[in-house]
Amino acid sequence: MIGRRSDVDQLVLQLSNGAHRVVAAPRRTGKSSVCEAAVGRLRAKRFYTVSISLFKYTNAATLAEAIAQETLANRRPMHKLIEKVREAGATVVKGAALTLAMKTQADLGDAVELAIR
Ligand SMILES: Nc1ncnc2c1ncn2[C@@H]1O[C@H](COP(=O)(O)OP(=O)(O)OP(=O)(O)O)[C@@H](O)[C@H]1O
Ligand SMILES: [Mg+2]
Structure with missing residues (x-):
């Protein structure tokens, strides 16, 4: 996670406080990578995590x-x-x-x- 530590830290802090976040940025700039890292950290802290791809489900x-x-x-x-x-x-x-x-x-x-x- 080159150069993204503070983004991941911030996301982890906000989500663990119950805030909703929408991550928006130009294509291929690391949105999924940052989100996956944050979810992984929350999971390690024993939060319940759910990861769903909306492209995958049709109904x-x-x-x-x-x-x-x-x-x-x-x-x-x-x-x-x-x-x-x-x-x-x-x-x-x-x-x-x-x-x-x-x-x-x-x-x-x-x-x-x-x-x-
Ligand atoms: N911080 C980083 N340092 C180096 N490479 C990175 C970093 N974040 C992501 N990458 C690489 O850049 C590519 C795009 O990352 P990622 O899929 O996370 O971006 P994205 O914004 O979710 O893309 P998309 O718009 O396609 O959904 C991947 O190959 C990933 O491994
Ligand atoms: Mg993505």
């Missing part, structure tokens, strides 16, 4: 799914569970995995419905 449903998955991926065990279910099908959701799913549902509260298909 609201896939975007919502990506946001939900990236958010849950901040909880390592939950991320592992999702991967496991995806690979093996719903039959593996029992025992410890089921307890984890129930606990996550409880943590997230009534506003969120956790559906593992």
Whole structure:
């Protein structure tokens, strides 16, 4: 990150204080690199981070799914569970995995419905 330390520092400070930032600059001037570095630093400080490319998702449903998955991926065990279910099908959701799913549902509260298909 040649010459961008203060940009990264500033972004980390602002985001960690709950501010929203939009990074705008001419093409190929290092916007993504600075943002990725800031997100990496926040992640190391145990903030929840979600990185989404709006070029990748073509409708609201896939975007919502990506946001939900990236958010849950901040909880390592939950991320592992999702991967496991995806690979093996719903039959593996029992025992410890089921307890984890129930606990996550409880943590997230009534506003969120956790559906593992
Ligand atoms: N501080 C830096 N010092 C040297 N090289 C850099 C620096 N920041 C970015 N680069 C390099 O410059 C190129 C463009 O960087 P990056 O993709 O971060 O820019 P961007 O502004 O997000 O570009 P785009 O407009 O295409 O989204 C990349 O090859 C990256 O490795
Ligand atoms: Mg970019």
